Structure formats: structure tokens, C-alpha cells
Amino acid sequence: MTESFAGLPVAVAGLGVSGISAARVLHGLGAAVTVVDGGDSPALRERAAGLEADGVTVRLGDGDTLPDGTRLVVTSPGWPPSSPLFTAADAADVPVWGDVELAWRLRRAHPATGEPTPWLAVTGTNGKTTTVQMLASILTAAGLRTAAVGNVGVSVLDAVLAEEPYDVLAVELSSYQLHWAPSLRPHSAVVLNLAPDHLDWHGSMEAYAADKGRIYQGNAVACVYNAADKATEDLVREADVEEGCRAVGFTLGAPGLSELGVVDGLLVDRAFVEDRRRSAAELASVDDVRPPAPHNIANALAAAALARAYGVPPRAVRDGLRAFRPDAHRIAEVGVVDGVTYIDDSKATNTHAAAASLAAYRPVVWIAGGLAKGAAFDELVATAADRLRGVVLIGADRAVIREALRRHAPDVPVIEPAEGHTGAEAMTAVVRAAADLAGPGDTVLLAPACASMDMFTNYGERGDLFAAAVRELERR
Template sequence: MGDRMNNPEWAGLPVVVTGLGLSGISAARVLHRLGAHVTVVDGGDGPGLAAKAAPLVEQGLAVRLGDGATLPDGTALVVTSPGWAPDGPLFAAAAAAGVPVWGDVELAWRLRAPHPATGEPAPWLAVTGTNGKTTTVQMLASILTAAGKRTAAVGNVGVPVLDAVLAEEPYDVLAVELSSYQLHWAPSLRVHSGAVLNLAPDHLDWHGSMEAYAAAKGRIYEGNQVACVYNLADPATEALVREADVEEGCRAVGFGLDAPSVSNLGVVDGLLVDRAFVADRANSAAELGAVADVNPPAPHNIANALAAAALARAYGVDAKAVRDGLRAFTPDAHRIAHVAEIDGVAYVNDSKATNTHAAAASLAAYRPVVWIAGGLAKGATFDELVAAAAPRLRAAVLIGQDRGLIREALERHAPEVPVLEPAPGQTGAEAMTAIVAAAAAAAEKGDTVLLAPACASMDMFTHYGERGDAFAAAVRALRA
């Protein structure tokens, strides 16, 4: 790490870092250690941001709060936090001045160093998609660990990617979650193997169009060395593979829930099967484990496991490590997490289902369902989701600012489903107590009360984790 920290090309370089979030602070500290003259800008100016800024100022960095739109004179590079939309005035000013804009992932990619054992930087196995990224990357890291590799789940999850590439003890391989934001700002990224899990409308307010969103996701395939992993059930992901410019010999590898054809991974008689990374793909297959090894074995999670397995196999991991890694994996909270069963009714927390695609996958795993849904729609529409879920619904309990959009979709596509709105205008734990009580009253023995909001949470809660915690606490209180 020392050589990178003493690189003279960074000494005194005037760099602007946007945002005081986790990735922005990480980038600012790294650039300061490199010797750059760092100015951190943020459009907010509240006490919380001031508290984050104080340690940076003490270390000698400049911090400018309340103005995230003006590019300081003389700036040579902008390193942006992922959430900053590309049409902002600061980026327009950078473009006009010919100043490059990188994300934290681009900076990390350029700061990689050779691994002492191989002489090459640690490979990146990268995952993106509208849903399932975090789970898939964590499964992948578990599989790589089972194979005896020093690894970590990094990027948009777990360890900041900059911290990972600059770690004192180098990693053998990294499992990297990448958002569309991060990919947009990573022009030189070229990973060992990448996967796009699925594509559905999301973050269109940031990207401006579905085409731009898909193009950002598709950047993960550019320059792939070994495998471009795609979802056989989602033709849009295969289309991105076809459009990608990859290294010679890189292969397209599909995953799906049916028996796999040649060069794909799939499921046969309850087993996870690989027909891509075996010597005789036409006539043989490798058993990677069982569906029962996936926790939980919901259809979309089995697909996540197959995608993780495909990336691991592309890296050379053996079948036993795939099985052992999947068995060792424990999903994070708020992802189709079983909270309790009370009076024959199951309560499931999938607060992480913050868009319609994720909610559809969650709803498909249960029947009958009392569905708790709503929040901030982020420009989404709900007709397709509601039409598909209608046969599964016992009732719908609607919450949050944009619940009316879901109510209208229910009126159009599921008029027979009772709709409850128990806490209009309320926020926080008190609102969730009323919401869970209404859902419990609507449920019958054998039903699942499912929190899969299909919306963001910030209208009622700080983040989806707080929303899920409030749900779990309200469920446990039913027993009191």
C-alpha cells in the first residue's frame, strides 16, 4: 500500500469529493493520504453533516457545506458519491472545464496493486441488477471463503471498495456489488466476470430513462475476461451481454430455475447443476448442491444462488465449496425474513423490497398473503405488480405517501381484495403498530402477513432497516 500512498502524481492535485456519506468520506480520506488537496462539498448544512465534517477538517481537508453546485476554481478531478445525479450543475461545470468525474469505484479500480503471491491485482467478481445484488454478493463471498480464499463482500455493501483495495493484508479476490450509480461513474472498470441479475424500472429519476439505466447496468460486462453471467428468465440481461465488448474467449453463461442447457446453470430434481464450467459440457454436468442448501429457498433466492455459483465457478471454485458456502450463508435482516408465527399466521419482513420487481419476487413466494405495501414510489407504477399478485392476496394494508397509487392499481386489477389504510399521515413505530394490527385482523390461519412495500421508506422511516425493525417489533408485541 505504501507505494500507492506516495505516488507523486497525486501530490497537491486539487480534487473535489461530493457528499459526506460513507463512500464520500472514504474517498476523501484516501485522496488526502495520497497527498491531494481535497475539498469535500455537500449541499446540506445541518448539524449531522457538520459533525461528519469536523474530523475531516481536523485532518486538514477543506469542507464546504450548503453548496454542492459550484465547482471550485482550479479543480483537476471530481470524485463523486454514487447518489449524486449526473445532471447536477457541478458536473455540468466539470464537463465544461474538461474536468474528469470518477466515482469511488473508479478511484478504487485505479488504485489496485499487484497481489504479492500472483503479481496481479486481486480479481473482481461483480454483481449488479435491480434486485438481489446484496444477497448474491454475500453468497458469493461465502462460497469464496469456503474455497479457502481471503475475500470480502464490498462495493455497495459491506466494506467500502476503496478500503478493500488498500487493505494492509491483501485480498485474493473480491465479491463486488455495484449499483447503476457506481457503474455510471466507473469508465475504466474491467472485471474478471460480471453478472446482471435482472432489470426492471428503478432510479429512473436519476438516470433519466430506462435505456440509460440499462446501459449503466450493462457496463459491468465491458471488458469481462472469463464470463458474462445473465438471467435466462430476463431477456434484457442477455441483450446487455450481446452488446458488450469483452475479452476474447469470454463466455456468456446463463442461470435459471429449469434444467440447464449447455453453458448454463439450473435446477434438476431439487439439485443445483452446472453445465457451463465442466470439461464436457455437452454430455456431463456438475452437482453444486441442493435447493435445500439455499436459505431461504424462495424462487428468486435460488436464482441468486445460481448467479453466485456461476461467478465462483468462473473463478475456478470447485463444486464442494459452492455447496459449503451456500450452506454457511445467512441472509441479512429485512430480506424475506421470517419474524414469527402467531395463531397460525406467518409474519415475514421483506422491507428491503423497495421497488416493484423485488416485491413481485417476494409475493410469488407466499400464498395467501395479507400484503403491507406503500411508501415513496420513486416514479414507479403498480399495475403489472398488482395484476400478477391479485390471486394471492387476502387483503392489502396500504401505508405511506404514495399508497394511493397502489390503491388505484388494486381497484383496477383486484377490486375484490379488501384494502385497509390504518395509519394515514402517521410515521414511525406508532404507525407500524396500527399497520400490523390491521394486517393481523385481516389474516386467517395459514396466511402470510408480508411486508414487501414496493416503495422506499423515507417518508415514514429513516431507511428500510428501521421500517423492518418497526414491523418486527410490532409483530412481537402481538404476543404480549
């Protein structure tokens, strides 16, 4: 641990999971902790009572005012930079950290090396969770004690404070977390892709990209980028890294020098081999990646690049990819009814993710809609138009997608069966409408390109209800 918090007055912003974790950790380190939250619900009061019983001060109903004497603010990831609390902190010259920054500063020396556990870091608009889980599986196959942490699996604070230290961590980082992590310096890192998302939080695409690019700062061995997404390579060029750190690309085609790619159905490495000008290492087969959709193969190549940067042998890449199983609601087949395949990609909550999912299937009955978060759909619809058998629209912002379909796919049938309904009742109507549009050999794809909270608790419930409605269809 490199910081002393004894007696330090710290304000923790937010009484969610990360806020509670940060408050408990800081209190345990001797800090004088005050948690602030603008809400005041029964659930929040219950959480507050638990912290107050441990000696933490909690202030509900006022998340805007900086507590007197505060010398550090630790924020939950969702609080935007424009929050009045942070304006007040800036005016008082009080630093603001996120949970990732706190975890980075609390790293302990590994007893075997005398150095803190290295981080292999992953960000991007889409594919972060899958990639970091693939990476953890590969590292495990290499015999390393590791965990997928950050926005997935173990919390990053729990990981760095674990009684038994990890050899290396696979860390998923959002743009929110990166914004509040000025000291972060990973061993190696990747930005998988960049597309407009969370612009209401960041204020502009430029600010969003800049926060994503923070992941490359101080990299020691490799900055991994997507050769098909120039914006990620641009972030590498702009990064201030340690001397000797290399730029390593990944591509779905044959790899160039210092790249990983695909040749004759094999994932190959021309970056981390002794003679990369004239040779390549075979890592795995495309068939070792599940599902073998193009964007998922790209995820596997990114994970492999980070693992190879850490010195993992080729065989462990293959074994780790074979052992990996994707999470629920990520391009998961939930049933085949009357020759029609039903795919749950409820986790596709933005246009970039939905585009990748649509590109993997043909022909498709697409279930789309929800909360669009200000996104435009013209490019998505224009690209996917020739794949669409039909579209079933749901959710509060379905009109935006309907208009894009009218402009770019006017001959594709569109049904809106769930108007005014939510939950299971809505999804049952949606699946039955999709079944009416589909024929043998078609795919019904739930890839909404939108958030779910207008009709469902979260994307998980949306996907679960989709699977349940498909099972009901099988019984008809």
C-alpha cells in the same frame, strides 16, 4: 497503484460516508482535496471539522460550483449526472470518477501473483446484496481470502488498500457507481435482472440499462446473465469483452449448454465442466439455499456461476450456500401467531422486489406502500391478485397502489389503518389490521414495493418495528 495524486487539485462531491472516505484516501496520497456539499447542517459541520483538522478543505452550502484549478472530481454515488458541478467539470474538461473508479485505479499487485486482486462483480435491480454475500461465502468455503464489498460489508476503497491483500473480491455495484466507473474491467460479472428503478436519476430506462451493462465491459472469463430476463442477455451481446470470455446463463429450469440451472431439486452446472454437452456437475441442493424462494435460488445460481468462473470446486459452492445467512429484512420470518406466518421483506423497496416476494407465498395479506419513486403498480397487482387475501396500505403514495388494486383486484379487501401516523404507532396499527384480515395458513408479508422515509428512518427501522409489532401481537 497506477496513479500519482501528489499535489493534484481534487474536488470530492458529497460529505457522506463515501465522500469522507475518498477525501481521506486522496489526502493521504498527497492530493489537494476540497470537499463540496450543498447542505449546511450541524451534522455536516461536525463532519467537516473532522476533515479540516486533517488538512482537507471543506466548502458547505455550495455543491454546484467547481473549485478553481480542479483537475479531478470524485463523486459520491447519489449525485445525479445532471448536477451543475458535473456540467461545470465537463465544460472544463475535468474527469469525474466515482468511489469505485478511484478504488479500481488504486488496486495494488498481490504479492503472490504480481497482479491486482480480481473482482467478481454483481449488479441488478434486485438481489445484489444477497448474491454478493452468497458469493463471498462460497469463495471463503474454497479457502480464499475474500470480502463482500461495495454497497455491502467492507468499503471498496478500504478493501483495495487493505494491508493484507485479498485473493479475490465479491463486489456489489449499483447503477450509480457503474455510471462513474469508466475504467472498471471485472474478471467476471453478472446482471441479475432489470426492471425500472432510479429513473429519476438516470433519465430513462435505456440509460439505466446502459449503466448496468457497463459491468460487462472488459470481462475476462464470464458474463453471467439471467436466462429468464432477456434484457440481461442483450447487455451481454452488446458488451466489449476480452477474447475468450463466455456468456453463461442461469435458469430455474433444466440448464442448457453453458448454463447453470435446477434438475430434480439440485443446482447443477453445464457451463464450467469439461464435457458440458453431455454432462453436468452437481453443485448443491435447493434445500441448501435459505430461504428457498424462487428468486433466492436464482441468486444462488448467479453466485455459483461467478464462483465457478473463478475456478471454485463444486463442493465449495455447496458448503458456502449452507453457511450463508441472509440479512435482516430480506424475506425473514419474524413470527407465527394463531397459525399466521409473518414475513419481513422490508428491503423490497421497488415493484420488482415485491413481485418476487409475493410469488413465494400464497395466500398473502400484503402490507404495501410508502414512497413510490414514480413507479406504476398495475403489472405487480395484476400478477399477484390471485394470491391476495387482503391488503394493508401505508405511506404517502398508497393511493397509486389503491387505484391499481381497484382496477385489477377489486374484490380484495383493503385497509388503510395508519393514516396520519408514523413510526411504531403506525406499524402497530398496520400489523393488527393485517392480523384481522389473515387466517390460519396465511402469510402476512411486509414487502412494501416503496421506499420508507415518509414514515420511518429507513427500511431497516420499518422492518424492526414490524417485527416488534408481531411480538406484541404474540403477547396479546
